[in-house]
Amino acid sequence: GAVVSQHPSWVICKSGTSVKIECRSLDFQATTMFWYRQFPKQSLMLMATSNEGSKATYEQGVEKDKFLINHASLTLSTLTVTSAHPEDSSFYICSANRGRTEAFFGQGTRLTVV
């Protein structure tokens, strides 16, 4: 079946540094990918919609200069958390739609900022 691969699965970084997370659709092309953030015991919160070849669309309250999204190809979207702070520690998950009815998630990235 379709697979969305996310890398890395976990990362620990120092406060003030930047972290890049990759999301790849392995066997289908995804013109649109989505980035979510999930805090412990909470549901998924959509951060932004990543569109191939154009700027990402950010949800209200999400800082676009802090969370940089690049959808350079039909199979790859990246999320860069810039100048990370401990409050950015969270579980980040990407997803991609296939056709009209299917949506698949990456494995998620556990980010810890120390």
Place this chain on the structure above:
Amino acid sequence: QKEVEQNSGPLSVPEGAIASLNCTYSDRGSQSFFWYRQYSGKSPELIMFIYSNGDKEDGRFTAQLNKASQYVSLLIRDSQPSDSATYLCAVRAGNMLTFGGGTRLMVKP
């Protein structure tokens, strides 16, 4: 604002029983409906999707959709302890997928 509502639970059922998970949504333009299972610390995994009114069965899982009443449910037959997880209902309109808060299911041996 488009909303997807689920009872947060926990819903506790004995092993072998039927677990019934419910979800309501507000956007009548919603086209597709998904159930995901999420284990603690893991990414959600797709269980089923449904886009036509009625029932859709896959193994021990049955999704039910009623667009007129704007609800979708998931039945899990012969519940197993390994089914214990948080179940997320998601509703898609266009490209956007909106999630409910999830229902935590506990299946007791």
